Amino acid sequence: SSDNRDAYLQLSITVLAAFCRVPQIAASEEMINKIPLILEAISREAGSPIIEDCYEYLFLVSTASEEGVQTLYKSGGLNVLASQM
Numbered sequence: 001s002s003d004n005r006d007a008y009l010q011l012s013i014t015v016l017a018a019f020c021r022v023p024q025i026a027a028s029e030e031m032i033n034k035i036p037l038i039l040e041a042i043s044r045e046a047g048s049p050i051i052e053d054c055y056e057y058l059f060l061v062s063t064a065s066e067e068g069v070q071t072l073y074k075s076g077g078l079n080v081l082a083s084q085m
Contacts (some may be wrong), residue, residue, distance in 0.1 A: 010050045013041065017057040035061060035068070036075045043080055051084070053062035 016034065020026040035058065042054045060075065062068040072078075 005022045006050075006078065009045075010048075010053070011042065013038070013050055013057060015051045017060065018065070020057055020060035023060075023064045026060045027065075031057075031061050032065070032071050033070050035071045035077065039072075039075055039077055039080045042084065046084065057062075 008028060016031070020031055020072060025031060038054050038057050045054075058072060058081075062072045062077075
């Protein structure tokens with residue numbers, strides 16, 4: 001159901017954000033490659049409690065490495081974040 005999907009999405013993003021508190025994990029290719037998915041979640045889930053974890057994820061991954069910042073920018077992250085302000 002939709003409620004289960006939302007709960008699993010929330011849990012998965014919360015767990016990913018927690019892992020990214022370790023800078024080496026945040027800088028990993030696996031986490032950097034998830035940036036577009038996190039941006040998509042932000043776009044779809046406006047007003048949801050999930051947004052806070054998405055912001056934490058993006059902050060941690062984009063500050064852990066130059067590649068993270070570049071991926072955030074190339075993925076249209078600035079547009080997504082600006083639209084949330």
